[in-house]
Amino acid sequence: MPQYFGKLQRTEQPWSTIGSVESINKTDRTIHFNCGETSLNISILAPNLIRVRMSPTGEFNSRSHSITVPDEEWKITPFEVRETDEKIEIETAQIKISVKRSSLEFRLSTNLLRRS
DSSP, X not given: OOOOOSOOOOOOXXXXXXXXXXXXXXXXXXXXXXXTTEEEEEEEEETTEEEEEEETTXXXXXXXXXXXXXXXXSOOOOOEXXXXXXXXXXXXXXXXXXXXXXXXOEEEEEXXXXXX
C-alpha cells in the first residue's frame, strides 16, 4: 500500500453549473433552455417519459448516448408549455414538469390514474 507524505495533487472539479434560464425554444418534441454558456434540452418522448440532456458548452452531439431509440423515432406526443417570470411548466397527459428560471430546479409530478 503506497504512503503519501505532504499534500496530494489537486485538479479542477469535473462538473459544470447551470445558470439561470435566459430563454427557451420549443419544437414539436423538445424544449431547449438557453442558460448562458450552458444549455439544457427536455425531450417529450411519450406522455409519461422525458429525456433530459445538458451541455456545458451549449452544443449537443447529434444523438444521445442513452440505450433507448433516438428522439426522432418516438411518436410526437402533445404537450403544453406555460411561462411565468418565476418558472416554466411543461405538461403532457400524464406528467407535469416545473422548472425554476433562477436556479433551474426541476419538479416532476404525475397525473397517472390508478387502475383497479
